[in-house]
Amino acid sequence: MRGLDGKVAMVVGGGSGIGRAAARRLAEEGASVAVVDVAADAADATAAGIAAAGGRGLALHADATAPEDVDRAVDRVVTDLGGIDVLVNSVARVPRRTMYDITPQEWQDTVDACLFSYFLTTRAALPHLVARGGGKIVNVCSVTAHVGAQLPAYSAAKGAVLSWSREIAVEFAHHGITVNTVSPGVIETPINTEVLRSDAVRATMLDAIPLGRFGRPEDVAATIAFLASSDADFVSGTDVVVDGAMIASTSWGTARTAWRTHDAAR
Template sequence: MDNSGCAVVTGAGSGIGRACALRLAETGLSIAALDADAAAAERTAKEVGGAAFAVDVTDENAVASAVAVADSLFGSPKVLVNAAGIIIRKKLLDSTVDEWRRVVDVNLTGYFVLLKQVIPRMAAGGGGSIVQIASIAGHTGYGFSSYTAAKGGVLALTRQLAAELAVDGIRINSVSPGVVHSGLNRDTLSHENIRSATVANTPLGRIGEPDDIARVVAFLAGPGADYVTGTDLVADGGMISTIHWGAAGGELHSFHAQER
């Protein structure tokens, strides 16, 4: 892939989206940094010499004009990273319909809005690569129904679009992060119980950093992944690869030890 041109990154003001903007800028792409938080989008744009757009991803008109301006500034989009997301940590019966709608709106419909605006321009420019930030929550129960349902939708949508977009020379994949230090979970990870349980449930023994995810996104967006579309790459330190036995794990192995 020729790496001149534009990368549209949503949620670029913080965490994973910001890290993706930094990594993609290193590959020569010009960054259109979209975020609902205007100051945060500005900060990232300044870091990468790109352009900032204060946009709510659920606002189709605002997204359409941001994508049009980015196209006129930098050329047609070669990469789209859908990363803007929110979480409301409530059980199903504690959630209001408005809370459910907002989570699904930002985390799933917001991705659709970007896809709708970016794909025609990407196709007109000869193709490109789309990476959607999903979550391990889309693969397995995680505790928060609206978030889990939205992320499951992102996984399904990504698979669905592989064939639809291939004819236009566009690849689409998702990345499912595990638990990563970011604005999204700054509150929860400041609780020692939650932090230590997270580490204990991660075979690689640490909480992820935004750049752990950004490097995977840059791979999927770039030429190394030219034959990869319609798939999800789990980047979770091994969290969902295994059943976590905790202290009982040692006991399980001790049975074998006794047989020897």
């Protein structure tokens, strides 16, 4: 992979899961990485891990849904690391509520975390990417932007992330800025630890993933690193699904397994 030596990356939500793996991977590829998270200890731990591996990490405590926090974080990145070349947004909040039981406040909080935070960080970072003469934005989206998952507020926000990212890819192309989304399927991170403790959920979800395993944060981080590198200079305004072929086959559900068993028995 080419093009990350000497670059500065800002990973929002870098304290855990996919964001943490992306921060580590970008640092391994040569970037200095600002790790921004509302959980200060988590940001510190990611940055310390990067430093222990010989890289340069800067931990920043910020609530990405608060404009003044975001502006302060971006200022610190520019002051301490010299600019911004790569912005990765990897924040979320996932209330498991149906359309019947979600409250207006839960809806708003979800949209704030999953969409408004991406808007705020991008708005604050863009002038610095423009000043560098180009850059990369990678927004972590979700397969729920493509298929229904009974997560109405989360999916609505993720659908918006997908279409909004295309918009800014077009708007900022003449500045040499690329904007892409990555849509993970089921990746084992703290966000879904609780639900994946259920044997029934694990088994049926695994059955829906043709590659036969859950994703790892590193699977998504590798795609993020590619989209952040100069190998992806001509890739913009698109989405890369990282789901083990889940949404390529999801409409078959458990029928897939039954069909295979039936054919094997003939």
